[in-house]
Amino acid sequence: MEILMSFLIGIIFMSATYLMLSKSLLRIIVGTGLLSHGVHLLLLTMGGLKKGAAPLLGQHAEAYTDPLPQALILTAIVIAFGITALFLVVAYRTYQELGSDNMELMRGKEGNE
Amino acid sequence: MSLLHLAIISPLILAIFIPFVHKTFPKIHTGWFLLPLPVLLFAYFLSFLSTTINGQTTMETLAWIPTLGINFTVRLDGLGLLFAMLITGIGALVVLYSIYYLSKEKEKLNQFYVYLLLFMGAMLGVVLSDNLIVLYAFWELTSFSSFLLIGYWNHRERSRYGAQKSMLITVFGGLSMLGGIILLYLMTGTFSISEAIVLADVIVNHELFTAALLCFLLGAFTKSAQFPFHIWLPDAMEAPTPVSAYLHSATMVKAGIYLVARLTPIFALSGLWIWLVAGIGILTLFWGSFNAVKHTDLKGILAYSTISQLGLIMSLLGLGAASLHYSTIDAGFYTVAVSAAVFHLLNHATFKGSLFMMVGIVDHETGTRDIRNLGGLMTIMPITFTIAIIGAFSMAGLPPFNGFLSKEMFFTGMLRAQEIGFFNMGTLGILFPIIAWVASVFTFIYSMIIVFKTFTGKFQPEKLKVKPHEAPLGLLISPVILVSLVVIIGLFPNLVAPLINTVMASILPGMEFDVHIYHWHGFNTELFMTIGVILAGILLYKFMPKWTGVYTRMPERFSFNSAYDNGLAAIQKGANRFTNAYMTNSIRTYLIYIFAFFIFTLGTTLIVKNAFTLDTSNVASIHAFEVVLVVIIAVGSISILFAKSRMTTIILLGAVGYSVSLFYAIFRAPDLALTQLVIETVSVALFLLVFYHLPKVSRHEETRQFKMGNAIISVGVGVVVTMIALSAHSGKAFDSISQYYIENTYKKAAGENMVNVILVDFRGFDTLFEIAVLAIAALGIFSLIKLRLTRGKEQ
Numbered sequence: 001m002e003i004l005m006s007f008l009i010g011i012i013f014m015s016a017t018y019l020m021l022s023k024s025l026l027r028i029i030v031g032t033g034l035l036s037h038g039v040h041l042l043l044l045t046m047g048g049l050k051k052g053a054a055p056l057l058g059q060h061a062e063a064y065t066d067p068l069p070q071a072l073i074l075t076a077i078v079i080a081f082g083i084t085a086l087f088l089v090v091a092y093r094t095y096q097e098l099g100s101d102n103m104e105l106m107r108g109k110e111g112n113e
Numbered sequence: 114m115s116l117l118h119l120a121i122i123s124p125l126i127l128a129i130f131i132p133f134v135h136k137t138f139p140k141i142h143t144g145w146f147l148l149p150l151p152v153l154l155f156a157y158f159l160s161f162l163s164t165t166i167n168g169q170t171t172m173e174t175l176a177w178i179p180t181l182g183i184n185f186t187v188r189l190d191g192l193g194l195l196f197a198m199l200i201t202g203i204g205a206l207v208v209l210y211s212i213y214y215l216s217k218e219k220e221k222l223n224q225f226y227v228y229l230l231l232f233m234g235a236m237l238g239v240v241l242s243d244n245l246i247v248l249y250a251f252w253e254l255t256s257f258s259s260f261l262l263i264g265y266w267n268h269r270e271r272s273r274y275g276a277q278k279s280m281l282i283t284v285f286g287g288l289s290m291l292g293g294i295i296l297l298y299l300m301t302g303t304f305s306i307s308e309a310i311v312l313a314d315v316i317v318n319h320e321l322f323t324a325a326l327l328c329f330l331l332g333a334f335t336k337s338a339q340f341p342f343h344i345w346l347p348d349a350m351e352a353p354t355p356v357s358a359y360l361h362s363a364t365m366v367k368a369g370i371y372l373v374a375r376l377t378p379i380f381a382l383s384g385l386w387i388w389l390v391a392g393i394g395i396l397t398l399f400w401g402s403f404n405a406v407k408h409t410d411l412k413g414i415l416a417y418s419t420i421s422q423l424g425l426i427m428s429l430l431g432l433g434a435a436s437l438h439y440s441t442i443d444a445g446f447y448t449v450a451v452s453a454a455v456f457h458l459l460n461h462a463t464f465k466g467s468l469f470m471m472v473g474i475v476d477h478e479t480g481t482r483d484i485r486n487l488g489g490l491m492t493i494m495p496i497t498f499t500i501a502i503i504g505a506f507s508m509a510g511l512p513p514f515n516g517f518l519s520k521e522m523f524f525t526g527m528l529r530a531q532e533i534g535f536f537n538m539g540t541l542g543i544l545f546p547i548i549a550w551v552a553s554v555f556t557f558i559y560s561m562i563i564v565f566k567t568f569t570g571k572f573q574p575e576k577l578k579v580k581p582h583e584a585p586l587g588l589l590i591s592p593v594i595l596v597s598l599v600v601i602i603g604l605f606p607n608l609v610a611p612l613i614n615t616v617m618a619s620i621l622p623g624m625e626f627d628v629h630i631y632h633w634h635g636f637n638t639e640l641f642m643t644i645g646v647i648l649a650g651i652l653l654y655k656f657m658p659k660w661t662g663v664y665t666r667m668p669e670r671f672s673f674n675s676a677y678d679n680g681l682a683a684i685q686k687g688a689n690r691f692t693n694a695y696m697t698n699s700i701r702t703y704l705i706y707i708f709a710f711f712i713f714t715l716g717t718t719l720i721v722k723n724a725f726t727l728d729t730s731n732v733a734s735i736h737a738f739e740v741v742l743v744v745i746i747a748v749g750s751i752s753i754l755f756a757k758s759r760m761t762t763i764i765l766l767g768a769v770g771y772s773v774s775l776f777y778a779i780f781r782a783p784d785l786a787l788t789q790l791v792i793e794t795v796s797v798a799l800f801l802l803v804f805y806h807l808p809k810v811s812r813h814e815e816t817r818q819f820k821m822g823n824a825i826i827s828v829g830v831g832v833v834v835t836m837i838a839l840s841a842h843s844g845k846a847f848d849s850i851s852q853y854y855i856e857n858t859y860k861k862a863a864g865e866n867m868v869n870v871i872l873v874d875f876r877g878f879d880t881l882f883e884i885a886v887l888a889i890a891a892l893g894i895f896s897l898i899k900l901r902l903t904r905g906k907e908q
Contacts, residue, residue: 001732001733001734001735001739002731002732002733002842003727003729003732003839003842004735004739004740004743005743005838006835006838006839006842007835008743008746008747009834009835009838010831010832010834010835010838011746011747011750011751011831012746012747012750012769013830013831013834013835014827014828014830014831014832015750015751015753015754015827015831016750017708017823017826017827017830017831018754018823018824018827019753019754020704021701021704021705021708021820021823021826021827022701022823023701024759026759026762026800026803026804027762028700029800029803030753030762030763030766030800033766033770033796034750034753034766034769037769037770037773038834040773040785041773041776042834042838044776044777044780044782044785045838045842046838046841046842047849048731048733048849049733049780051733052781053781054781054782054783055781055782055855055866055867055868056783056865056866056867057858057859057865057866057867058865064855064867065780065781065782066849066851067851067854067855067858067867067868067871068849068850068851068854068871070782070784070785070868071868071871071872071876071879073782073785074784074785074788074868074872075872075879075880075883077785077788077789077792078788078792078883078886078887079883079886081792081795081796082886082887082889082890082891083886083890084796084799085795085796085799085890085894086890086893086894086897088799088800088802088803089799089893089894089897089898090897091803092802092803092806093897093898095803095806096806103699103700103701104699104701106700107697107698107699
């Protein structure tokens with residue numbers, strides 16, 4: 001399962017990278033969202049999959065899955081959400097102010113001439 | 114802190130007070146407040162003369178950074194004393210001269226004297242420091258204060274250009290000297306020059322020896338305007354004339370000479386040193402004297418003449434170093450070159466200083482320095498003319514002045530070059546006297562130009578800006594003192610012989626000297642060479658218009674100056690072009706750099722370190738519905754790329770997010786699944802909000818072009834991530850620490866949900882700052898929407 005997951009994560013990273021390299025600001029944000037999914041899955045996979053019951057002591061199981069990666073991912077999900085939300089509002093304001101979502105048009109002023 | 118330390122620092126201390134003095138006493142020329150200091154310092158150093166001549170070396174140490182072996186150690190031996198006396202003596206004369214030269218109404222005198230004092234202190238520090246790091250610090254301070262002095266008239270473009278050029282070149286040399294100092298420290302373990310000299314035998318066989326030698330020589334050659342680094346000196350002539358007289362003839366440009374002389378006992382055991390110092394020196398001598406003839410600006414001639422005379426001293430030091438190789442056999446045979454170098458160093462400071470001051474007077478009284486506009490000033494300015502004739506004849510090497518004596522000794526030294534029986538000197542050594550002779554002819558010619566084109570010939574008052582008259586007494590005092598020295602040393606050279614002996618003892622330690630300078634040494638080769646120089650010089654001077662065309666044949670394009678200018682411009686242009694080439698201001702380009710770097714470094718590390726492993730022994734089993742889920746996510750994320758409309762994109766992202774939460778459910782992570790579901794819903798809602806507000810102009814759904822470059826990079830990132838994930842999972846080194854959490858979640862933290870207990874108990878700090886992140890994001894969003902500063906201004 002871990003090997004299969006590794007390939008899946010690779011595919012997610014690939015798609016995310018391609019999206020981030022595109023011109024449209026919205027697609028870039030979609031890319032980052034996809035990238036964070038890939039990262040979260042990678043964290044989970046690297047912690048080992050299906051080694052026991054869910055990490056709840058009430059289950060009285062012999063073995064439990066590793067709770068630490070889950071705690072890390074939970075933190076990461078929340079942070080990624082906060083950033084995505086901020087990023088989206090920045091994009092929304094950009095649309096409002098500049099009237100475009102094309103990154104190629106959003107260049108800084110020429111610096112070195 | 115001894116009195117010697119105080120002597121070095123006193124100019125720097127006085128520099129602090131100069132602006133206040135200048136402000137408090139605006140009626141009195143600030144230079145008068147300065148004048149006593151160099152006079153006192155000169156007297157102070159003079160008091161060391163008798164003890165130093167008796168072979169005593171004064172050493173004083175002041176701890177600075179003792180743990181690093183950096184201490185302000187002052188060492189006063191013959192060489193240091195000679196330089197200290199030159200610096201303070203000529204310093205006093207230059208200050209006196211500048212009082213009459215610079216107008217107290219028109220010039221910013223406070224700045225001028227602060228810079229001059231900085232320079233004086235720095236120069237004293239250079240010649241008296243025994244610690245190389247301290248020497249380097251003072252060395253850079255001389256470059257810095259010289260920069261300030263050259264650019265003193267900073268409203269002039271040429272001044273700024275000259276200051277920048279000299280700064281770039283001398284600092285380049287200074288930094289390579291710092292490299293040499295560090296290399297020497299690596300070889301010897303000490304920054305002290307006197308301790309390094311003892312270890313000279315060890316150093317010469319060390320692998321870092323050549324590198325250190327080249328670094329030091331680069332520093333010395335740039336400072337002393339040796340070929341091809343001489344180009345800054347003529348442009349430094351934009352400085353006020355007292356500065357040119359002081360820095361660019363008598364003191365700073367001799368710092369390189371000082372360094373070479375000081376390090377001779379350390380490095381001269383190698384043939385490379387002898388060859389480089391003597392070879393570059395003789396080349397500089399020739400090139401400087403050859404180029405001096407073509408100039409029409411008096412200061413330009415003197416600048417090239419300084420370059421050439423510095424080359425002369427340098428080549429003598431190089432050849433004289435050969436005597437270190439013969440400790441027993443007639444040691445005095447080669448040491449004559451060193452004694453000539455020291456003698457000429459002293460002579461050059463006297464006659465060049467007076468010549469610069471003479472040019473300053475001519476400039477001051479006629480308003481021009483161009484020899485094409487000058488002429489016939491002999492009867493108008495008789496004293497200045499006398500100064501010029503003595504200085505220039507001494508420079509040309511005519512009897513009975515001191516230049517004649519040192520030139521004779523110079524020829525002797527050069528003639529003995531071919532006797533040096535090693536480093537191929539036997540065959541190539543014959544070149545030294547020949548080049549020296551030719552250079553002396555040119556020296557003779559430009560010396561004559563200085564005197565006769567300025568003071569004889571037709572008087573052209575219509576070309577002069579002011580009506581010329583003899584200079585005031587104050588301006589004449591300093592050059593008269595210097596030319597009297599020229600005459601006195603010329604007539605009674607043995608007055609300075611003991612000093613020369615002492616200086617030589619510092620350059621060539623462990624040897625005994627008895628220099629005795631004769632006016633008449635019989636009909637020997639040197640005398641005939643001098644007669645030849647005079648005859649050829651007179652002939653060439655007479656027929657100058659016939660052959661000066663040779664200078665126009667040398668295209669300006671290939672000169673060292675244009676090489677420097679074009680090189681500097683090319684560096685700036687190249688850097689500009691380079692920056693503009695990779696800084697495209699497009700986020701896509703920068704992301705490509707980042708991703709490509711990611712692929713390259715991690716990919717090559719995987720390959721080079723042979724790190725890729727695949728171990729299937731520790732993997733979980735696969736169920737059919739898991740495969741279905743994997744396929745859903747894979748297809749979902751890939752099809753986002755091909756989605757034509759933005760709506761599809763967002764829905765597909767949501768589908769992937771919900772599938773991921775299903776994965777969390779399968780992999781026994783209920784809290785994650787819950788959070789992911791909620792957050793994905795909110796995120797999709799936000800995406801839709803943004804989508805709704807897209808501007809109408811770009812609302813039209815443009816087709817997504819396929820880009821090969823992007824595709825390659827994306828596939829690369831995916832492959833590298835997969836490979837790293839596989840290797841990381843396969844090569845698991847040790848067990849997780851989670852057993853502790855599983856055991857103690859209830860026992861110590863009174864909870865049953867392990868993930869929650871970790872989040873708020875075991876690792877509660879993470880959660881605290883994660884809350885902070887959310888708070889900041891919320892505030893950020895709020896202010897982004899509410900704050901409309903620019904729009905408010907526009908409306």
